[in-house]
Amino acid sequence: MTPSDICLRLTGLGLALALGCVAEAELELEPEPGEELAGGGTTVFDQGTHAFSLSARNIADEHETGFYVGNSFFNKNWVTAPASTTARDGLGPTFNARSCSGCHFRDGRGRPPLSADEPMLSMLLRLSVPGEDAHGGPKPEPSYGDQLQPYAVEGVAAEGRVVVEWVEQAGEYADGEAYSLRRPSYVFMDLAFGELAADVLISPRVAPQMIGLGLLEAIPEATILGLADPDDDDGDGVSGRPNYAWDPIGGELGLGRFGWKANQVGLRQQNAGAFFGDIGITSSLNPDENCPPPQAECAAAPTGSEASAPELDDELLDHVTTYTRLLAVPARREVDDPEVLAGRELFRQLGCDRCHVPRVQTGELAGFPELSNQVIWPYTDLLVHDMGPELADGRPDFEADGREWRTPPLWGIGLFEVVNDHNLYLHDGRARSLAEAILWHGGEAEAARDAFVELSAEQRQALLRFLGSL
Template sequence: MLHLKKNKLIFLGLIITVISSCKSDDIDEYVPLTPDIGEEFSGGETTVFNESPEAFGFSAANLDHSLDADFGVGNSLFRQNWVTAPASTTARDGLGPFFNARSCTGCHFKDGRGRAPLFNGELSHGMLLRLSVPGTTSTGANLPEPIYGGQLQDDSILSATTEAGFIITYSDVVVNYPDGTQTTLRKPSYSFTNLAYGEMAANVEISPRVGNQMIGLGLLEAIPEATLLSFADEFDTDNDGISGKPNYAWNVQTQSITIGRFGWKANTPTIKQQVAGAFSGDLGITSSLFPDENCPTGVNCDNFINGGSPEISDINLNKVATYASVLNVPGRRNHDDQRVLEGKQLFNSINCIACHIPKIVTGNHSIAALENQTIRPYTDLLLHDMGEGLADNRPDFNANGNEWRTQPLWGIGLIETVNNHTNLLHDGRARNIEEAILWHAGEAEDSKLAFMNLNASEREKIIDFINSL
């Protein structure tokens, strides 16, 4: 009996020891994750904490009040429709004669992200088609398509015949995860309808572009060029498979080639040039930077009454550029949530941060509020080869047909709130974050495969993290 009791006591002691050991190990292993100090301030001191449908539309929190009036006028010029000349509203006439939208918000509703058309013939949706033929101009830009120019305008004033429309057809691409999960992506193809001025060139190059959310542009402009170049590794000298490179584009203001920052291929060097280019190409509004009207070959633009020469004054153009420069970056949501922090850890571990650089410090800028800010844009603003699946096969200055600028991720989780959709990538083909990740290839192939090899819960944590940005 004593022997049995002794054995029982020994067995009970082992159980207690094992239980105590497991409990101790669990306590030792469980270390709550914590966010970085200030991580929720995505735009540094410019950050505004707002999660409403107006989240993208506030001025920088630290903006000097002396710029409030310029912001207000720029906001008005950005949001209100332009009208056909002549009109009593002389500050807003001169629309067209060929255009894609009647206002900037036609492509950037509530300063947010556009989308592909929901049905054939839908107008002012936020997507346009760039056009070119092989070769470059004297400034290194793409040669425009001989009849329709560098961009298809799918709308026009009443006295003009619209250039054409376009149709998007989607085909399915099935993706199988290693764990057996299956999902279906959609791949777009494009065709034109009602070409009013003749057939497109047989060798036309077509590149669809969806308008991005407008937030934080001035902060991106304030990143020192030396910082961007420090991220570059064009020839992959460190052999990590990532070879980001800067684009260099024609600067209309300085009449020289300078580093590009804006646009899907970083083909525009400054916000002012980006704004003036959109007025010209998207609305048909001339400016001192782009003084010529857009008309198809064979159509004399002089036959249409314009809204002045130029149609937007330098004063007003500068106010719209100021407005675009100082739109706030929304603050993070759930940045201290354990699930989000675990997603961040996984995001880092599969090397998404090789291109989506989490933290950058801005330098000098003409607007003081944008200077010396610690920002978290999750971009390097460099060009990367994203593989054949996303290729538009259309070069753009130094960018080849497979290369795209790293898209900043800040604000991505609020696109649905602001714009009522979650369509992503340059052509809106991805219907959500997961699909956008699965389209990554080329330099991002290893990170995509690492994402696919995670279990479903881990993948969801990464998506939760990205949605918190």
């Protein structure tokens, strides 16, 4: 398609002025080389319900066994100890899910309950009180620990449950088109160990998609730090900064990359923390059962291993880590569509790419040539940013404060509805569309949000088409 054809198409969409079609020679709307290969050489070409569950296209022969063993342990349920299935017993004593896939269904994204009667299946609530733990992280709530556990094995009391309530708030775009946003609140019910602390801090978290995590782990630390601008020295209103979190392997603080607030430094640490916090499975990184002091029945419950051994041994933890490292990123769709290209330009003009950095290159990840030296398109800087009071949870997490969140990668967001049968976004699933997700942005993203509100309906549609292609 020639520049003239593109300009004619954009003029019909009402986008020509925004994209400079008045000076046709300056128009260069075409995909960048390799832009469709979101995960570089790992990219897979699948748009179906299992698009997030495929191994890297370039997976090495020596990693195939680990990938498929890890897949099994990611997807199958753990059972109560003691059991004949000794490799999978030790569930709980309290827990949020029986398997990793219980939250990350089809390796995808979780959501809040859709009704008051539905249990919280792929979402959890972090808990803490003001202060820090021994490693500088959040200080657990005295009776319930660092997250509410709604389930328990026989003979142990479940901690409680939560009902999500929603309040609508109306708004409108500059062209007069109306929209409505919904704000969540959380009602705690059936608390087994008394009321929560009066100064409790609560942070809701839906399970994020699992794709491309090994590629994010392979981005050099220097690259991430090079994107940081904590004092906004360039004056663009964006001041992303790194979060440094406790690394139980290194025994010191390290650069956080994973989690909604970048509070995990690596995938092995992230996986061990999820087994421990969400399923109640101990490992060498989390060897003690997750039982806050008042929960005597929890502490007395049988474990799934000998007293001196963790329930998840290091070999199985390694297999699960191989699996999570090598889950592939699906390819971009419609990268050469004129409206998608127009939306890409608007994404840049609004400044969305200052946090959602489109393109980076990985470095060397020891033992994983598939992930090393890849040009990828994750649309993240892995830094934490002030997102304003509307999205604030008020709960610090290591060096990330109560208004800061890690920039989530955008790759795969156009397939959430296909993979997980919903299109709910943000850390708590409050946004029912990509447009609503943008409208909730504040803080460092306030200028970009306000510019989005000023766009015409056709321009908004183009931007959303671009996001849907990721």
